[in-house]
Amino acid sequence: MDSAAFLLLALVYTGTLLNVCATEVVTALYGENIVVPCNGGAAAPKDLMFVKWKYEKDDGTVGDLLIKQVRSEQATVQATDNYSDRVSIDDKLGLLITEASLKDQKTFTCMVVSAFNLMEYPVSVVVYKKPSSVEIMDKSEVLQKDRATTVGTCVARHANPAATITWKKNEKVLVADGKAVVITPSIKLDPATGLSTTASTLQYAASKEDAVAVFTCLSKHQLSSQEEELGPFPVHYPSEKVSLQISSKGPIVEGDNVTLKCNADGNPPPSSFYFHIKDQKMLVKNSDTYTLAGISREAEGVYKCSLADNEKMEASQSIVVSYMDLSLTPTGRVVKSKGDTLSVMMEKSASADTKVSWTKVMLSEFDGREVTIQPQF
Structure with a gap:
């Protein structure tokens, strides 16, 4: 029996009262000295x-x-386990432990023995470690309108206690509702170190307005907090409206080139369309236009376009073709003597009412007349 143990027994037998104080709590940092x-x-x-x-x-x-x-x-080290080469004592009688780990989260007791007193001071040690990293995994490229899509997974690695993760959109905290906002948290414990890795996956059903939204993953820990931003993301959604435009300078006149342009409001915009040209259905890929070259009066009518992948989404426009046929009798060069009567007959066929005016031009060379007819719609 060593002398210290002998003295302790002597104190006990002489009636010295053991006094135990309230437990103090000390916080240590992982990997550093306690x-x-x-x-x-x-x-x-x-x-x-x-x-x-x-x-x-x-x-x-x-x-x-x-x-x-x-x-x-x-001091005499009595430990025979992994503390044997990790403990020492300072000049204030405090215990020093090197390379703190979670296995050091114990209650340590300082027993102070004096001539007529024996005091014990228990101290509970808590070891903290902030996350070694916070990162975003499985980040999405796009969001889908009205359909829960994975925004990303936020991971805070190797912490004690485990970090907590909160999601925000435009600085407003997102609350899971199981429909538009789905948050799936998880905590994984490393059996070797006892450290925790926290992960949280956000799924979000976007609206069109969310194309400018910024999402934030906030990792909180007793020793630190860190934010990682995601977005903004493009929001994809199917077309809800289709329109057909007729491209022409003013009224369409027979012989003009007329371009049909099909517009849809989906994102990304559709790349293929059906153009319904009279009794034909023309598939146009990687373009939203179709050109009618040299349009004729017979081409007048209703034209349609629709989405190639959803023909129920369609739009229509009517095309009106203006035309006029004009003929004179007699034709060509007509020679008359001075004082003779010249009768000219005109026949016209037009898509609309027309006005006709007659103009004469004096020709000095022959002292005759040349007649110019100017029909007008």
Whole structure:
């Protein structure tokens, strides 16, 4: 039996009362040194005989760490487990433990033995570690309108206690409702280190207005907080409206080139359309236009266009073709003597009412007349 143990037994047998103080809590940082104060760092009693540090093992038994006697300059390490080369004592009788890990989250007790007193000061150690990294995984390229789509997975790695993750949209916290907002959290414990990795996956049913939205993953921990931004994302949605435009400079006249342009409001815009040209259905790929070259009066009528992948989505426009046929009798060059009567007959066929005017031009060479007819719609 060593002298310290003998003195302890002597104190017990002489009726010295053991006093146990309330447990103090000390926070340590993972991987760094732990400083466990004895009696909050207060000065040792003048009649101090020795100080002993011990701890509570996982099975509830007590393990000895070290003992420091007043007459000895060096402490004697009593630990035989993984603490044997990790513990020491400072000049205030505090316990020093190197390379803190989660296995050090225990209750350590400083036993102070003086000539007529025996005090114990238990200290509970909590080891914190902030996340080693916060990152976004499985980030989406686009969002779908009215359909829950994965925005991304936010991961906060290797922390203690586990980090918490919150999602925000445009700085407003998102609350899961199981429909438009689906948040799936998970925590994975590393069996070797005891550290926790927190993950949270956000699924979101977007609207058209969300094309400018910015999503934020916020990781919170007792030692730190960190934000990672995602977006904005393009929002994809099917076409809800189709329109048909007729491209022409003014009224369409027989012989003009007329371009039909089919517009749809989907995103991304449709790339293929059907153009219904009279009794024909023309598929146009990678374009939204179809040109009618040299249109004729027979081409007048209703034209349609529709989506290639949804023909129920269609639009129509009517095309009116203007035309006029004009003939004169007689034709060509007509020679008359002075004073003769010239009768000219005109026949016309037009798509609309026309006005006709007659103009004569004096020709000095023959002292005759040339007649010019100017029909007008």
